[in-house]
Amino acid sequence: MKxxxxxxxxxxxxxxxxxxxxxxxxxxxxxxxxxxxxxxxHCDETSSPIVDRLYSIFIGGEGPRQNIRRFNLLYADHxxxxxxxxxxxIFLRFESDFRLFVAELAKGRVFVHAGVVGWDGQAIVVPGxxxxxxxxxxxxxxxxxxxxxxxxxxVFDSKGRVHPFASPLQIRQEGDFKQTKIDVAQLxxxxxxxxxPVGLVLVTEFRKxxxxxxxxxxxxxxxxxxLSNTVSARRSPGNALDAFDHVVSNAQVVKGARGEAxxxxxxxxxxxxxxx
Amino acid sequence: xxxxxxxxxxxxxxxxxxxxDDLVVKEMPDEVLIYDLQSDKAHCLNRTAALVWNYCDGRTxxxxxxxxLKQELDIPVDExxxxxxxxxxxxxxxxxxxxxxxxxxxxxxxxxxxxxMGLAAVVAVPMVISIVAPVPAQAGSLGGTGDPCCTGAQxxxxxxxxxxxxxNPPGTCL
Numbered sequence: 001m002k003x004x005x006x007x008x009x010x011x012x013x014x015x016x017x018x019x020x021x022x023x024x025x026x027x028x029x030x031x032x033x034x035x036x037x038x039x040x041x042h043c044d045e046t047s048s049p050i051v052d053r054l055y056s057i058f059i060g061g062e063g064p065r066q067n068i069r070r071f072n073l074l075y076a077d078h079x080x081x082x083x084x085x086x087x088x089x090i091f092l093r094f095e096s097d098f099r100l101f102v103a104e105l106a107k108g109r110v111f112v113h114a115g116v117v118g119w120d121g122q123a124i125v126v127p128g129x130x131x132x133x134x135x136x137x138x139x140x141x142x143x144x145x146x147x148x149x150x151x152x153x154x155v156f157d158s159k160g161r162v163h164p165f166a167s168p169l170q171i172r173q174e175g176d177f178k179q180t181k182i183d184v185a186q187l188x189x190x191x192x193x194x195x196x197p198v199g200l201v202l203v204t205e206f207r208k209x210x211x212x213x214x215x216x217x218x219x220x221x222x223x224x225x226x227l228s229n230t231v232s233a234r235r236s237p238g239n240a241l242d243a244f245d246h247v248v249s250n251a252q253v254v255k256g257a258r259g260e261a262x263x264x265x266x267x268x269x270x271x272x273x274x275x276x
Numbered sequence: 277x278x279x280x281x282x283x284x285x286x287x288x289x290x291x292x293x294x295x296x297d298d299l300v301v302k303e304m305p306d307e308v309l310i311y312d313l314q315s316d317k318a319h320c321l322n323r324t325a326a327l328v329w330n331y332c333d334g335r336t337x338x339x340x341x342x343x344x345l346k347q348e349l350d351i352p353v354d355e356x357x358x359x360x361x362x363x364x365x366x367x368x369x370x371x372x373x374x375x376x377x378x379x380x381x382x383x384x385x386x387x388x389x390x391x392x393m394g395l396a397a398v399v400a401v402p403m404v405i406s407i408v409a410p411v412p413a414q415a416g417s418l419g420g421t422g423d424p425c426c427t428g429a430q431x432x433x434x435x436x437x438x439x440x441x442x443x444n445p446p447g448t449c450l
Binding site: 100103104112113129130131218219220221223224227228229230231232233234235237238241242245248249 | 300302304305306307308309311313316318320321322405406407409410411412413414415419423424
């Protein structure tokens with residue numbers, strides 16, 4: 001038995017997300033209620049004692065003497081992944097680790113780090129790493145009337161359709177590295193619910209002052225761009241390439257640096273309109 | 277698609293053989309995608325490069341490949357195009373053996389070939405583009421070493437040296 005298993009765990013529950021089984025336990029029942037707020041929408045509680053990953057949240061609280069506080073700890077299986085006096089840091093770390101683990105192991109789905117919106121029955125997919133400006137562009141497209149699907153992951157099925165992965169947008173203001181969570185309703189938009197075929201893959205990143213001069217990519221080059229942002233690229237390359245083959249055989253793929261998001265939105269929507 | 281070591285034969289210098297083991301291959305209408313399980317690299321071969329790779333069966337000479345290409349692409353193609361493709365395929369470890377182009381090919385690259393071939397180059401010049409597949413954290417929302425951060429939760433390592441500063445100034449992931 002590992003040392004962590006000998007600590008006192010008050011309660012726990014297990015759930016399934018995209019076929020991945022997750023257990024969560026804590027020494028403090030209140031923490032278990034709090035952690036539920038950080039779970040994505042696509043989770044179903046189960047009674048299975050067998051899980052693919054077990055998260056353990058240890059709430060430090062007050063120490064044995066006055067003015068002594070014990071650290072809050074987060075374990076993923078037996079590995080400590082976060083140690084902090086701030087509880088919100090524990091929950092934020094849990095949220096990102098949980099999402100990444102599910103994204104890598106999801107059954108029947110390929111997760112690509114991307115923003116996604118729907119327009120006229122088709123999806124616009126904007127793959128890219130953190131700080132590339134995906135969320136800002138997604139927000140601008142939603143303001144223009146597009147349906148919000150995700151600003152974090154494009155979730156593809158084996159036929160290349162993209163499913164919603166809705167959670168609040170995380171927007172950074174220019175020059176600020178802090179992210180602010182914004183609900184899509186605050187942008188006057190709505191969230192999508194049905195899978196969509198992809199009409200446009202837009203490979204771009206924000207560069208101040210950039211002139212928007214995109215070039216078309218071939219289908220194969222487009223598939224590589226998607227793969228370079230795929231969480232399970234190394235674990236299941238065959239599944240990823242099968243899904244992307246469907247995507248790029250029907251979608252346009254364009255690439256180029258962009259300036260302000262509102263300057264490129266008309267181009268994007270017009271381009272997609274020509275592909276309908 | 278795996279060949280056992282018993283099946284591999286050394287190809288003679290003029291009859292290259294494509295590597296097939298530890299590769300995930302996806303044929304597309306005009307391109308081929310190849311994922312190399314040994315190196316975790318992914319390659320996209322354009323039509324010419326894909327045709328040459330498929331010709332590499334250990335029995336077909338470079339001259340014969342040039343003839344096949346000319347028929348397939350319906351444009352004038354000489355051996356230089358084939359050697360350019362073989363050179364790229366060899367460097368990407370997609371052939372069973374390393375290829376040494378002849379001395380006449382020294383210094384010839386895609387740009388030279390495009391100038392020499394003009395409009396036909398649009399169709400004929402072989403091209404292989406490659407990426408290194410990301411590890412999960414690289415493809416996720418978590419920052420890598422050196423990326424800006426406010427909290428450890430934003431970093432793949434869990435460590436942000438700006439945590440606790442109110443993100444003013446921001447830190448970097450360790």
